[in-house]
Amino acid sequence: MKIGTLITLGATLALLSGQAFAGAGHGAANGIGEPGKAEDVDRVIEVEMDEMSYDPETIEVKEGETIKFVVKNVGKLVHEFNLGTEEMWDDHKDEMRTMFQKGMMTMKRLRHDKMMEHGMMHDDPNSVLLEPGDTAEVIWSFTETAEMGFACNVPGHREGGMVGKIAMDHH
Numbered sequence: 001m002k003i004g005t006l007i008t009l010g011a012t013l014a015l016l017s018g019q020a021f022a023g024a025g026h027g028a029a030n031g032i033g034e035p036g037k038a039e040d041v042d043r044v045i046e047v048e049m050d051e052m053s054y055d056p057e058t059i060e061v062k063e064g065e066t067i068k069f070v071v072k073n074v075g076k077l078v079h080e081f082n083l084g085t086e087e088m089w090d091d092h093k094d095e096m097r098t099m100f101q102k103g104m105m106t107m108k109r110l111r112h113d114k115m116m117e118h119g120m121m122h123d124d125p126n127s128v129l130l131e132p133g134d135t136a137e138v139i140w141s142f143t144e145t146a147e148m149g150f151a152c153n154v155p156g157h158r159e160g161g162m163v164g165k166i167a168m169d170h171h
Helices: 003-017 084-100 111-118
Strands: 043-050 053-055 058-063 066-073 079-082 127-130 135-141 148-153 162-167
Touching: 043 079, 066 079, 066 127, 079 084, 079 135, 135 162
Parallel strands: 043 066, 058 162
Antiparallel strands: 043 053, 066 135, 079 127, 079 148, 148 162
């Protein structure tokens, strides 16, 4: 599925349902910054996801900087790039498990029709969930200095070491 289709699908669902899926552990309320705007991007960082790893594993950002992450899944399984904290990822774990149990995703495929059925589109601004070969963007403003990183919350992946670090430069 193309990026434009994913964005349109997510926007359509948000309009139809009156709300986007915003589960526990997502977004600015957690003190990790806020969704950024394309016109405010200071830098573009390409991130590749493979089986249980990210490249790069550590990303340095400055407080106040807006980064566009261009995230590509070069692996053979579904992977997630989720900016957050350990606590946020722990909260998100049950949602991801539910997505598997209800058939919304498999290890290799996302079932957008089933996601819509259950109102769980996984379209939060701090996260992308990608099938093998897909690319998407996350634009994020690092407005606060927080102990944070990025992780894949597909069941078993974070536990398998699929975690990266955001190194905050406080100057």
